[in-house]
Amino acid sequence: MLLDGRTALVTGAAQGIGAGIARVLASNGARVVIVDIQETEAAALAREIGGHAVVADLTTQEGCRHAVSEAVNLIGKLDIIVNNAAPARNRSLIGEIEGSDWDIHGTLILQAAAWLAAAAQPHMGPGASIVNISSVTARSVGEDQCTWPYHVAKSGLDQLTRYLACRLGPSGVRVNAVAPALVDRDVGRKLSDDPEMARIIRATVPLGRAATAADIGNAVAFLSSDAASYITGQVLTVDGGLGTREVFAAGILASGEK
Ligand SMILES: NC(=O)c1ccc[n+]([C@@H]2O[C@H](COP(=O)([O-])OP(=O)(O)OC[C@H]3O[C@@H](n4cnc5c(N)ncnc54)[C@H](O)[C@@H]3O)[C@@H](O)[C@H]2O)c1
16 A cells, blocks of 8 residues: 555544545555544544544644654654644635734644644654645635635745755655645535535536545645655645636636636
8 A cells, every 4th residue: 555554643634624634544554643622523533544533732832742742652653744734714804804813824824834843853754754735725815715814824834845845855854735726525514515616616627526535635645655755845736627727717617608
């Protein structure tokens, strides 16, 4: 299997895309530690995939250190770290954003990734890899989809990916990011459950559907494996081809006009 004998720590994996990533890594042979603030859900997924769960709040450096030391106690070393946890999205416009909104995005998306890398570095040898879960909104603006600090923090995460790739490359550790676009997650109402949204997705996404969490997990598994042995500092877009559309043409397709 692609990740036989590897160990992985996946943050924010109690639900959603993180849970999908944890499932794919485990099905490719990795021993997975799920790190999340949701204890019950994390424990249930750990049982399902034969992995482990660690409860940690990654908005503090102590929480990040705790996550790494618990994971190392459980699985002995760290071959793969996936920085997936993110704050719950809201649709605030710029004038309504609270200072705390900037704080939580900067802390959980950016600082936690840096804190985890620092804590994990002594436990990561040559061939190890970090994958940051970014977003296509790091480089284009989805106005009413999520809050501005989310987009800005994801842009910062892409740059942190390049920085860490340079910093950790000499020790043989690769650092990349995966940037999803539209994802049908396993929690709540799926994007494609809305018939109008499903029509727009069929019209505008060349592959004709939203991603599943497993699609994102497959990209993470590839970047974490030896199949990506000379790839570092890159952001891999996983969008079903949506970004290849010229924006105005996509708008025409979405409107149903020919
Ligand atoms: N959903 C999408 O369409 C989409 C698109 C592009 C990128 N992404 C990215 O994918 C990742 C996962 O997205 P999702 O929609 O599955 O998110 P989600 O909100 O469903 O899950 C986030 C997870 O992070 C955990 N978490 C939150 N705060 C935490 C903290 N302080 N410490 C530890 N864990 C914490 C939550 O408990 C939850 O399990 C995020 O980084 C998101 O930005 C999502």
